[in-house]
Amino acid sequence: MRNYIALVLISLMTVACAKKQANKDDKTSDSTITADKSPQKQSKLTNRFTDDTLVNIYNHQTARDSKGVIHFFSNSNPTYREAAAMAFASIQDTTVVDTLASLLVDKDVEVRKAAVYALGQIGKTMKDPAKAQEKLLRAWIKEENKEVKILILEAIGKSATAKGMDYLASLDIRDEGLLYGLALGVYRAGLKEVFKDELTTKMVDLINPSHQERVREMAANHLGRFGRLAELKDVQDKIIQAMASDQHPFVRMNCARALSKINTPEVIASLTNSLKNDENYLVRVNAIRAYRFAYDSVRNAILDAINDDNEHVAITASQYMLNNAPESDADTLWKLAKKLKSWKTRANLLTVVNKYAQGNEVNDYIKSLYEKSDNMYEKGSLMLALAEKVENYPWLANHLYNSKELLIRSAAITALSKVRSLKAFDKVRADTVKKDFGKIFKYAIESKDVGLVVYGAQALRNPKYNYKDFYRDKSFLQKALDLLKLPLELEGYQELKKTIDVFAGRKVKPTPAGKAKKEVNWAMIKTLPQLQKVQLKTSKGDIMFELFVNESPVSVATFVSLVKKKFYDNKAFHRVIANFVAQGGGPHGDGFGGLDYTITSELSSLRYREGYIGLASAGKDTESCQWFITHSPTPHLDGNYTIFAKIVEGMDVVHKLQVGDKIQRVSLLESVSQ
Structure with a gap:
């Protein structure tokens, strides 16, 4: 016990020392976040x-x-x-x-x-x-x-x-x-x-x-x-x-x-x-994620963290509750959720509460928030909260079938997939409900919407659901596959092909991305200076980054071409994971879809440090228009994902980005010829 007390005292004192040092040296403290401006290796400024x-x-x-x-x-x-x-x-x-x-x-x-x-x-x-x-x-x-x-x-x-x-x-x-x-x-x-x-x-x-x-x-x-x-x-x-x-x-x-x-x-x-x-919020986020102990031993610390001034920490704490909170804390979380301003944190807590709630009060409250919100990403999170109840599936299905908003339809199929996975669903005896879900997933497959196809295909091949024997005529799967365009709808094609192979009893093989490669525009590349500067205006503030022309010329050329076409303007950051990445640039805002061509991977010896920008992909040589910015060093990505730029100003803005924040405008800071 003496050793334990001594260790805790040492920990308290050394954290205080670290805090003082962080104020001077910490590049990623909440109040003094700056970009890493030192190049990883001597980089020539000439193209x-x-x-x-x-x-x-x-x-x-x-x-x-x-x-x-x-x-x-x-x-x-x-x-x-x-x-x-x-x-x-x-x-x-x-x-x-x-x-x-x-x-x-x-x-x-x-x-x-x-x-x-x-x-x-x-x-x-x-x-x-x-x-x-x-x-x-x-x-x-x-x-x-x-x-x-x-x-x-x-x-x-x-x-x-x-x-x-x-x-x-x-x-x-x-x-x-x-x-x-x-x-x-x-x-x-x-x-x-x-x-x-x-x-x-x-x-x-x-x-x-x-x-x-x-x-x-x-x-x-x-x-x-x-x-x-x-x-x-x-x-x-x-x-x-x-x-x-x-x-x-x-x-x-x-x-x-x-x-x-x-x-x-x-x-x-x-x-x-x-x-x-x-x-530093990065440390606080990881401290929460490290909690894999008895719930009661960390409960109070997590409740305090839900009110952390840093939204990443608050969201991470709410995610912990989403995965671990028992029914006995439902009332506490219900009261807390109604006071929160962060929609993501609130939605996570409401999901926990609705899981245990009796009656309609919580359910009705969630629906009222849904109707009041004009944030499509918040609406999607509230749909997931409603997906804790099997009886909400008709409401969710109605939005899937009738909404004109692609993001809502994508969120609806995600929520319906969650409903189908509930243990409570297995207790449903009405055959009509199970048939309804068979129709829902078939509709998703036939929708030609890549996001819906992905979730529908994943649900159908889940062996627990036994959809392999549900459909007498499975020809709709191949027909839907034939309508998908490569590489534009690659994710949907990959998932649907897996489902067809599983239903046929075949070994699942990797799906080729197709051969639609963009011809390299060397004339344009030659006009770019190495470290061409780009300004990214977001709803949280301005960011400036430099392009690695020498290391990733094809990726840079594609990005510049899209910038000049204003492709990225008014898009959203659809994926933000605290202490990992903020990702955006997708055409639909749901993380699916790309361009009608792909880019070959350019895997230089650059390393993913804080504020480095890489291209998302569905496998080697499948890069397209989506990109991500790292919150901190992510060495497991090195040599696997193309790095084409790094932040030089506005890293504090990057650390504030959340799902749904807007990419208002992207512009080159020097004129580039066509």
């Missing part, structure tokens, strides 16, 4: 694609033409060799490992960096990455440049094997830069579910404040996402200490996440202390 040879190499890259790219491996110009090597980070052709590995001994450092990165990208896609890893292990022994060695350690993790992890565990690394590389490698191996206990223990050691910030951050990322930690006192104390006292919120927030895996009174007390006292 490299004024060089036609680089354009030629890139054309081979976008065509996924390995032979055409390899031709430049022997070019006397190292810039061309580097571009050719980097091309394979996106092409990811597993047959070129030997040829690509020849560049690991290139005399030019930048060429070797590109070759290492590309080998790691290829290795992570291989069923048996041993060949790629062997090349990397040999390169590690011969390489003398520290920056290349850092990338080798990361690439070994990407192409992880048990042998590779044994090798990493055997290394006696003291240099801080190489320790960063080791942390990267261990994290990348975790993404492939390859672990070694000695390396997890090493990550605990690396969160010590004696190490560089980037080392601590990457080690904490691993512990937060993968740390398979036993309830050991020494491990627990080190993570609690780092969460309470580290100067950087990215370390603290990931330590909070790591503590979710340890269930002790000390951990609960420390998480609660961070939730109440840490000035």
Whole structure:
């Protein structure tokens, strides 16, 4: 007990110290959020694609033409060799490992960096990455440049094997830069579910404040996402200490996440202390998400957090209640919900209350809010609250069939899918109700609305519902599939194809995106300066970002083309996940749909830091018009989603964005010719 009290006192004192330091250094505290203005690597300010040879190499890259790219491996110009090597980070052709590995001994450092990165990208896609890893292990022994060695350690993790992890565990690394590389490698191996206990223990050691910030951050990322930690006192104390006292919120927030895996009174007390006292909302959000303990032990802290000044924290707390609150707290949440101004927080609590409510008072109140609201996203959340009652399905179905608002129809099918999943539905004996739902999902499939098709297809193939035997004539599925256009309605096509395969008893196979690739507009790309500035005016304020023309020219060109057509003006942020991303740019506002062409993935060595902008996709080479902005470093996205820009001003606005906030206007800050 003395140790417990002492630990809590230390936690309280160190959080206070961290708060003072945060006021000076914390880039993402609620009151002093600024963008990361330091480039990750030296980036030339000139557009490299004024060089036609680089354009030629890139054309081979976008065509996924390995032979055409390899031709430049022997070019006397190292810039061309580097571009050719980097091309394979996106092409990811597993047959070129030997040829690509020849560049690991290139005399030019930048060429070797590109070759290492590309080998790691290829290795992570291989069923048996041993060949790629062997090349990397040999390169590690011969390489003398520290920056290349850092990338080798990361690439070994990407192409992880048990042998590779044994090798990493055997290394006696003291240099801080190489320790960063080791942390990267261990994290990348975790993404492939390859672990070694000695390396997890090493990550605990690396969160010590004696190490560089980037080392601590990457080690904490691993512990937060993968740390398979036993309830050991020494491990627990080190993570609690780092969460309470580290100067950087990215370390603290990931330590909070790591503590979710340890269930002790000390951990609960420390998480609660961070939730109440840490000035950075990212840490408070993760503290809530780390609560996986007995409800009564955290109830009061969550109730307090619902009134947090930061809306992300309040929403996250309400989501905790949505998933965990018992019936005994329904009345408390009912009273609280009626006082709240945040519509999302209120809707989450009303969903809990309606789940347990008897009579019509709560149900009628939710419907009255629905009628008063002119916010389509709030209406959608209220529909989910009504979906807690099976008897609300006719009301929801009426909106599905008759609303002229696409967002309402999409929300209605989402809510109806939820109704069908309720345990109470299984107790419904009336065959008419079950037949009604069969008609509802058939209607969704035949609607030609991609969002409705997605939810309808997912519901139909759910084995618990037994729709496989419900429809005597299943030909409507194939007819609906044939009407969907690729790649414009790719998500609907993918989901419906899965359902057809399941009904036919076939193995579900990945669906190709189609071959509608946009021709690269090099004439326009050549007019853009590297780091072309863009202004994004939103309903929460202005944001400025810079485009990575050299790293992602095709994505940038597509984005610029859409900006000039005012495609993004008056669109909405349809998806916001606290301490992850704010996503927008979709044509319909419900997260579905895209353009009538796709863009090839451009997977450069850039990393997702706070305020980086990437393209959403439904798989490799399916990028379109939707994009997202990161709230904090998200290393699991690195090398998987195209990065095409970064925020340079207005990161405080990004952290305020919520679902439904408007993209009022997007404009280039320098004139660009057509």
